[in-house]
Amino acid sequence: MAKRPVPVAAFGVALVLVALTLGTAVVVLVQGQGLRLAAADAAAVRFTVLQAALSAAVSVLLAVPVARALARRRFWGREMLVTLLGAPFLLPVIVAVLGLLAVFGRSGVVNDLFADVGLPRISIYGLQGVVLAHVFLNLPLAVRMILQGWQSVPAERLRLAAALDLPPAIVFRHVEWPMLRHVVPGALATILAICLTSFAVALVLGGGPAATTVELAIYQALRFDYNLGHAASLAAVQFALCAVTALMAWHLASGTGFGAGLDRGYRLAPGGWRRSGDAAVIVLAAGFLLLPLGMIIWRGLAGLSEIPAAVWPAALQSLLIALPSAGFATVAALTLALAVARGGSRVLDLAAILPLATSGLVLGTGLFLLVQPWVAVTRVAFPVTLLVNMALSLPFVYRLILPQAQTLHRDYDRLASALHLSGATRLLLVTLPRLARPLGFGAGLAAALSLGDLGVITLFAGDTQATLPLVIQRLMGAYRMEAAAGASLVLVVLTFAVFALCDWGGRHAAS
Amino acid sequence: MLHLERVTLCVGVWRLTADWTLPAQGRVAVIGPSGGGKSTLLQAVAGFLAPAQGRILWQGRDLADIVPGQRPVSMLFQDQNLFPHLTIARNLALGLDPRLRLGADGWSRVDAVLARVGLAGLGDRRPSELSGGQQGRAALARALLSARPLLLLDEPFAALGPALKAEMMVLVSEVVNETAATLMMVTHDPDDARRYASDTILVADGIAASPVPTAALFADPPPSLRAYLGTP
Numbered sequence: 012m013a014k015r016p017v018p019v020a021a022f023g024v025a026l027v028l029v030a031l032t033l034g035t036a037v038v039v040l041v042q043g044q045g046l047r048l049a050a051a052d053a054a055a056v057r058f059t060v061l062q063a064a065l066s067a068a069v070s071v072l073l074a075v076p077v078a079r080a081l082a083r084r085r086f087w088g089r090e091m092l093v094t095l096l097g098a099p100f101l102l103p104v105i106v107a108v109l110g111l112l113a114v115f116g117r118s119g120v121v122n123d124l125f126a127d128v129g130l131p132r133i134s135i136y137g138l139q140g141v142v143l144a145h146v147f148l149n150l151p152l153a154v155r156m157i158l159q160g161w162q163s164v165p166a167e168r169l170r171l172a173a174a175l176d177l178p179p180a181i182v183f184r185h186v187e188w189p190m191l192r193h194v195v196p197g198a199l200a201t202i203l204a205i206c207l208t209s210f211a212v213a214l215v216l217g218g219g220p221a222a223t224t225v226e227l228a229i230y231q232a233l234r235f236d237y238n239l240g241h242a243a244s245l246a247a248v249q250f251a252l253c254a255v256t257a258l259m260a261w262h263l264a265s266g267t268g269f270g271a272g273l274d275r276g277y278r279l280a281p282g283g284w285r286r287s288g289d290a291a292v293i294v295l296a297a298g299f300l301l302l303p304l305g306m307i308i309w310r311g312l313a314g315l316s317e318i319p320a321a322v323w324p325a326a327l328q329s330l331l332i333a334l335p336s337a338g339f340a341t342v343a344a345l346t347l348a349l350a351v352a353r354g355g356s357r358v359l360d361l362a363a364i365l366p367l368a369t370s371g372l373v374l375g376t377g378l379f380l381l382v383q384p385w386v387a388v389t390r391v392a393f394p395v396t397l398l399v400n401m402a403l404s405l406p407f408v409y410r411l412i413l414p415q416a417q418t419l420h421r422d423y424d425r426l427a428s429a430l431h432l433s434g435a436t437r438l439l440l441v442t443l444p445r446l447a448r449p450l451g452f453g454a455g456l457a458a459a460l461s462l463g464d465l466g467v468i469t470l471f472a473g474d475t476q477a478t479l480p481l482v483i484q485r486l487m488g489a490y491r492m493e494a495a496a497g498a499s500l501v502l503v504v505l506t507f508a509v510f511a512l513c514d515w516g517g518r519h520a521a522s
Numbered sequence: 523m524l525h526l527e528r529v530t531l532c533v534g535v536w537r538l539t540a541d542w543t544l545p546a547q548g549r550v551a552v553i554g555p556s557g558g559g560k561s562t563l564l565q566a567v568a569g570f571l572a573p574a575q576g577r578i579l580w581q582g583r584d585l586a587d588i589v590p591g592q593r594p595v596s597m598l599f600q601d602q603n604l605f606p607h608l609t610i611a612r613n614l615a616l617g618l619d620p621r622l623r624l625g626a627d628g629w630s631r632v633d634a635v636l637a638r639v640g641l642a643g644l645g646d647r648r649p650s651e652l653s654g655g656q657q658g659r660a661a662l663a664r665a666l667l668s669a670r671p672l673l674l675l676d677e678p679f680a681a682l683g684p685a686l687k688a689e690m691m692v693l694v695s696e697v698v699n700e701t702a703a704t705l706m707m708v709t710h711d712p713d714d715a716r717r718y719a720s721d722t723i724l725v726a727d728g729i730a731a732s733p734v735p736t737a738a739l740f741a742d743p744p745p746s747l748r749a750y751l752g753t754p
Binding site for chain 2: 425
């Protein structure tokens, strides 16, 4: 029997992705010809690379002891803590920044404490603020990736080390170091890639000649100077940065970090000072991650009465963008994953991850340049945001679905073929029920990312148009912090509700 | 009848040749060393592997352009013969209509076959709620329902104990009789061949030999069978 041909749909999806990512890259390259870059732009590139490298290094450095403590200790609430570690990834960036401001900001909890004991107040703006926010957002991802590494160390090897009563330094050298050497480069590269495209964090905590990222510089060139050539030049530089880092991350990282198992085999844990050390590490990390989350809820509740009326239409608008965006991303990711699982072309696999090699504002600039001669950009603000969000969340959904699609193919393709299950029948009877779990989780993730996104919308939105994150950013810009906190709580509840609903739907359909 | 006409199967650099005919309603064992190509031979007949050369014909008709699901074949694999998320009844119903559009008549046939193989009342269970033997019965029940003229067994009962396996083989004989099917079964156990197969195909050294009467084959085994059996 000839192999069933890969459906045209998969190549169609791949074509759209390639056109979107490489097409916009070509547009910015052509428009940005000559790369007219000023000294300020070189500073932006330097700052971007510096903050991303620092953020990645600090996140991973802190994640190693946290992951080790979580890997070898069992305590009440551990599973809940590991689950909560996933929360910052879903948290809208603008909301996370607001939470950090409440803790570390000028009138935040930490500075009040410092003032009480006579210490000088610290500033959260500039390089240290950007790095702090990136560590807050990415530490959980680093912990989960490294935790997976720890859980992949065979229990037998640790048991042997314990039986031989090897000192910690020797265990580290022979058991833990080889694992870390395998896992850490991937985690570093992944977080580096994420931080290079940072926009919302730099928008609030950065700025000025000393702390502007390339992504932020693109926004300023388009929005304030309306200098299309300059924006295109910057976008071309940003694309080069992202593509190189994404390639590196793709090469080095093997897992997504989402699927960290919770309890695979009990580990023999050393006692004594190392027990108290682990406890301290866990408490500090949990405090660092949970305190801002707590402040978001606390200040948000207090600010609920201040919420301006504009929040509700913006919330509806955010949902109208996020739900279709997540839907399209999931369908597209499923189409590609099924084709690749069936042994389809490598090109399809590459197309699915291609959006990682670009950034929201590079895509945005390219699309801006494309549509701007024909229609007013504000008229396409929402469709463009939907399209860009779909493209940017697709690689994550794809990587969630692919392993399960491969398992499904390996285990049941023969049986399904033997029973002549094909087309829609196979999709409804076999594929969807078997993949319901990752599909639900992936759709929830895509919806959450899209709901919280503050990126391309800032390029296109007119004064009367807004998504909920944009409303929050505008409130913060106007120093209406109570109203911003209230609106943030609305966004957080919306984001987690939509995620939980999708995830629950998937689990429910699977069982 | 099943005719393999100068067939060569290739997997990488490995090859297997076959050139023979099976009589309709024959019961044939396929025996030989592991890795010799027994499963590959069945896969080719079922349509999961296209011959590099030659033709596979059923009742004189070339099967080359027919996808597995539409061949005159029911095949039981070593494992994964049932979808774990579907009930036993729905798994069986797939043998009647892949779209599961069954009328009341169809579902009563499913119930009847379930009762026939000793699984009455278990139609609403999931495969994981059944024992290994019951899962084997369910898979056979589906073959009984679809009643295709060629039944291929790729050691689906290998994980069962001897008593349970014997029980399954009795059920297989009954299914083959009731559907007037031709049976091809892979086995590595000479006793299975002697007990259940009138003819045996020896698969060794890159050749699937012509079927010969089982008793005669074991009475005077060729060198490759001797080597496999470990007899001098």
